[in-house]
Amino acid sequence: MENRILSANEIKKILNKLADQIIREMGSNIAVIGIKRRGAILAERIKKILDKKTKRNIECGSIDITLYRDDFSAIGPGPVVSGSELMFEIDDKKIVLVDDVLYTGRTIRAAMDQIIDYGRPKMIKLFVLVDRTNCRELPIQPDYAGIKMIVGKKQIVEVRLKEIDKKEEVVVTDIK
C-alpha cells in the first residue's frame, strides 16, 4: 500500500514558505549544506530560492556521512562512499543543514560531527521535508519541517525527487 502525503506542487510551496522563514529568522551570512543524496538536492533548490529572494549568492555544499556512521561494525553490504563537496569556509557561517526525512536522528548526529570537522559555524539549524516525530533515538529536533507526522516503524517514508527518481512526491509505504 502506498499513500501519497505530498504532491510536487506542495513540495514547492513548502520550500518557498520555509525559505521565507529562514530569511526572517536567520538573517545574513547563511550557507546551505545538504546530506547526500536527496538532502543535497533539496539544499540546492533551497539555495536557488534564497538566492532569488535575497539577491545574493548563498554558499551551498553537500556531505556524504558514510564515514561518520555509528553502525560501522554491523557487517553488511558496505555503502559506497561518495564524497563530500564543501568548497567554502564554514567558520562563523549560519548553516542550514538539509535532509529529506528526519527519523532516528543518527544521520543528523553524524552530519553535525562532520561539519564541525570542517570548522566552527556560528550555528546549525536543521531543515527537513518530513519529520517522523515518534521515532527519535537522539535528542535532535528540526528547526524547519515541511510536514510533521507519526509513521509506524513498519512503514517507510519515501521522498521522490525528479532529479533522481523521475517523479516528484512524498509517499508512505509498507516495508516489503
Place this chain on the structure above:
Amino acid sequence: MNWKRKDLLGLEELSRQEIEFILDTAKSFKEVSTRPVKKVPALRGKTIVNLFFEPSTRTKTSFELAAKRLSADVLNFEVSTSSVSKGETIVDTARNIEAMKVDCFIVRHSVSGAPLIISNAVKSAVINAGDGCHEHPTQALLDLFTVREVFGKISGLKIAIIGDIFHSRVARSNIWGFTKLGAKVTVCGPPTLMPRGIEKIGVSVCYSIKEAVSKADIVYLLRLQKERQQENFFPSQAEYRNYFGFDTKKFDLTKKKFVIMHPGPMNRGLEISTDAAEKENSLILQQVTNGIAVRMAVLYLTVRQVH
C-alpha cells in the same frame, strides 16, 4: 558492487570490477586529506599493525597516515627490535600480536607469499605491502588511480614499464592492474632481468628503451634494486644507465606527450636523470599523494569485513 574480501594480497586475484571499486572509493577519500581536520571516524577503535620485515619508509608512513586519517590506532612493529631476531616464525609473531586483539596486519616481507601464510593463520585483515618478487598491490592501485586522474581513463593507454622486471613486485602488480583495466603494457629491460615467458601474461617485451618509450603514453621507471643485484645481471651501473637510464638527452620531453612515473625511492642519475624527475611530465609526487587515499580505501574496505 559489494566488497567481500578481508585481505588484499595481490591484483592477480582481483576482478576488473573489484579494482575499479577500490579506485572509486579512493576518490572520495582523497578529499579527506584536503580538510582542515584531516580525519574521519570510519575506523575508530580499530587497531592496525604495520608488520614490516623489510625496511620501508614511504609505504609504512603512507599506511600509517592512511590509518590515522581513518581514526584507527597504529602499531609499528620493528623487526630489528622484535622476537623475530630471537627465532620466532612469522606465523607465531602474527598470532601473538593478534592475541592482543588487533584488526589488521599490513605485511612486508622479502619472501614471496609471506602475507598469504599470515592470512591463512589469522582472522584479522591482511594487506600485502610488498612480498619478495611477487606483488605490491597498493603501489599498483595508486599508480592506476594517478593515471586515471590524469588521463580520465585507463583502457586503451600504452604503458612502458622499464627496468629490472625480474625482481620487481611493483612491475608484476602493475602488469596485472593495467592489463585488467584494458591498457597495453610493454616491459623493457636487460635480457638478464627479463623473466622468461612473461609474454604469456599479456605483455609485449622490448629490449630498447627508445622503442619502448616512442609508443608510450606512460613511461614507468622502476627502481634499480641494487640490493638484489649480487649475481651480476649486468656489467656495471654505468652501462645500465647508458642503455636503460631515462634522461633528457635521449628523450625530448617537450616534443612528445607522455608522463613519467616512478614508485620511489629514485636512484637519481641511474634509472632516471635528475632533470627528468623534475619535469612537469613527472607524476612522481602526485603518486605519493594518491597513495594515502588509495590505502585509506583499501583499509576501509578490508577492515569492515573482519568479524
